[in-house]
Amino acid sequence: MGDKDSQSLGVIGSVVKPGDSPYTLYSSDNPGAKITQVMLNGDNYNLWANEMVNALQAKRKIGFINGTVEKPSSDGPDYESWVAVNSMVIGWIRSSIDPKVKSSVTFVSEASQLWSSLKQRFSVGNKIRIHELKAQQAQCRQDGQPVIEYYGRLCALWEEFAVxxxxPKCTCDASDEIRKERDDDQVHQFIMGLDDSRFGALCTSLIGMDPLPSIGEVYSKVIREEQRLNASRTREQQQDAVGFVTRQTELVSLDNSIVKNDSSILRNRNAVCSHCGRNGHEKKDCWQLVGFPEWWTERSERNKGGGGSGRGRGCSAQGRGRGFTAAAHATSSNSSFFPEFTQDQWKSLAQMINEKSGSDKLSGPFLEDSDWNR
Incomplete structure (x- = not known):
């Protein structure tokens, strides 16, 4: 159909003019076109019919399926136009039917008859589908999803249920009450499906409102609350990350401090005590003279079943047995350098100091004769 033909039918491109009649066809119209994305598969008649009615209304062709545009007599002036548009509508209907279902649909010469036949065949399962939709709505939950995704799933169920x-189509005051009642049902259903751990307080506040807000207002409030919670969680994660870095920095500083404080071990490892004759410390640091630290005495008593009771500077001869003599190989009498570690902790500390000192490894009586290396 050329431009002149389009203009003669009252068409400008594919836009319907206000004065167009039901017999108007467009240059882009053809019987094989799909005027809706929903295909009739046998189980979705109501959804498909709703989409088809909407598309035919937009094209001013709804009268060909509801019977308001009657078939004129064969000798009437509109007969040929009616035949052309009727064939176009039949083509649109058949193009929107799934091929498996289309094979069972007999060809009918009038669009209104085809429409009635399809309704009679495929609208019988409405009650079952309504039950399924109600069950799906009752089971619909957020379950950790973003609110927008959860709300979208509910809306799809609500829209199909509305089909x-x-x-009811009426102009009395009862229609507003019925619409408000359905809207309230949707509000309750939406609130019940939200994650209580995140939106429990908000849901309690919303339910207590009188009158109940619309579903649009409730959705807006929930979205704002979700944004606030997400922002708060982001700040907490950032604070946790900063705290982790701070703790790691403190640990590194502590390790460096231990190595620095115990550098006397590396400097004095070749020293010889003039009092006890042992290597690893000088006479001024010999524990036999300055006294054994309290933590060493307690650990030795536990390891040896309570033997040896000497403490501090008042250490008796009993404290100078083999175990305490070996203890004198430590490099310092200051117990703050060596808190009461377990055997595994002592070994880990020695390994750390060796690693920090590079090629200079701890050796000698300090490691060989001490109890924590046995």
Whole structure:
């Protein structure tokens, strides 16, 4: 159909003019075109019919399926136009039917008859589908999803349910009450499916409102609360990250401090005590003279079943047995350098100092004769 033909039919491109009649066809129209994305598969009649009615209304062709545009007599002036548009509508309907279902649909010469036949065949399962939709709505939960995704799933169920159970068409005051009641039901259903751990307080506040807000207002409040919670969680994660880095820095500083404080071990490892004759410390640091630290005495008593009771500077001869003599190989009498570590902790400390000192390894009586290396 050329431009002149389009203009003669009252068409500008594919835009419907206000004065167009039901017999108007467009240059882009053809019987094989799909005017809706929903295909009739046998189980979705109401959804498909709703989409088809909407598309035909947009094209001003709804009268060809509801019977308001009657077939003129064969000798009437509109007969050929009616035949052309009727064939176009039949083509649109058949193009929107799944091929498996289309094979069972007999060809009908009038669009209204084809429409009635399809309704009679495929609208019988409405009650079952309504039950399924109600069950799916009752089971629909957020379950950790973003609110927008959870709300989208609910909306899809509500829209399909409205196709099977549309609101009554009336102009009295009762229509507003029925619409408000359905809206309230959707509000309750939406609130019940939200994650209580995150939105429990908000849901309690919303339910207590009188009158109940619309579903749009409730959704807006929930979205704002979700944004606030997400922002708060982001700040907490950032604070946790900063705290972790701070703790790691403190640990590194502590390790460096231990190595620095115990550098006397590396400097004095070749020293010889003129009092006890042992290597690893000088006479001024010999524990036999300055006294054994309290932590060493207690650990020795535990290891040897309570033997040896000498403490500090008042150490008796009993404290100078083999175990305490070996203890004198330590490099310092200052117990703050060596808190009461377990055997594994002592070994780990020695390994750390060796690693920090590079090629200079701890050796000699300090490691060989001490109890914590046995």
């Amino acid at each position: 099977y159970r549309p609101l």
